[in-house]
Amino acid sequence: SSLLSFAELFSFMLVEAGRLLPRGRVVPPIEADGMLTIFYKAVKEVERGQAFNLDKSCSASSSTSSASATSATASTTLLSAHQHDCNHDPNALSRTMISAIHIGCLLSSLLDTESLSPEMRLQVMGALYRLNRLKVRVRFDRTALHYSCYREGTLAGRYPSSQFPSTTLAKALLEVGADPNAIDNAGNTPLHLAATLQPYVEPLAHILLEGGAHLDTKNIAGETFESL
Structure with missing residues (x-):
């Protein structure tokens, strides 16, 4: 997609x-405010896509009254091209x-550097908060925090700054309220995924544990962080 580009x-x-x-x-050099502008657009597209999916779900379960039909027709005319893609x-x-x-991973890598002013850091964290609160799941029913903790998530991976796992992104997501004990469709928490990394990334596990991850949570296979 253009966003991934x-x-x-x-x-x-x-x-x-x-x-x-x-x-x-x-x-x-890349300006941080330029990246932030694109990140805002990306978050907005996620919000629109989620809103469309929710609207479609509600429409499917609602009665087919004339008032509902009129409302649905009006809503459809306002959909963006991206929302039609979601359809x-x-x-x-x-x-x-x-x-x-x-x-977000790229921006998080700048959070503790002089590249971001305190004001811009707040803006980046605010955008990450907006993204996290949507609670959109990706492949294998994984959250953004899951995604930041496993290497296979990398799609724009030729350069280390956008590769996963990302300790800076995980830390930022936890700071804006990400659930460290959310599970995917195999019962894995982000900590389970961190445990399987080769080579093992100890700072990532520490960040998750400090953020409230449970050591004794078992996945569907009965595995815990320590057993992995």
């Missing part, structure tokens, strides 16, 4: 800024969420 571009610019390109061109492709919302997580 932005994530790939931003990760390239973060890593390669200042590098000399053919014909004497230089990779320009025809049930995976569109998940893909948009994944793109937003990738861009």
Whole structure:
């Protein structure tokens, strides 16, 4: 998607800024406010996609009165192109969420650097809060916090700044209220996923535990963090 392309571009610019390109061109530095603008758009697309899915679900379960039909028709005319994509492709919302997580990962890598002013840091955290409160699940019924804790989630992965696991994203998501004990469709919490990483990322496990993750939670297979 175009959002994932932005994530790939931003990760390239973060890593390669200042590098000399053919014909004497230089990779320009990426401005944090530019990334934040795209992240806002990504979060908005997730909000729209979720609202459309909820509206579609409610429409399916409601009576077919003339008033309802009129309301549904009026709502349909206001749908964005992305929302129409969600209508025809049930995976569109998940893909948009994944793109937003990738861009959020890039921004989170700047949270403890001088690249962000205190005001911009608050804006980034506010956008992450908006994304987290939607509670949209992606593949395997995983949350954004799950996604930040396993390597296979990486889609824009040529550059380390946008690769998972991401301790900075996990820490930021916990700070804005992500549930450290949410489970996926296999009963895994983010801590379960962190335990399976090769090589093991100890700081990530510490962040999850400090954020309230339970050591003794068992997944469907009966495994705990310690047994993994």
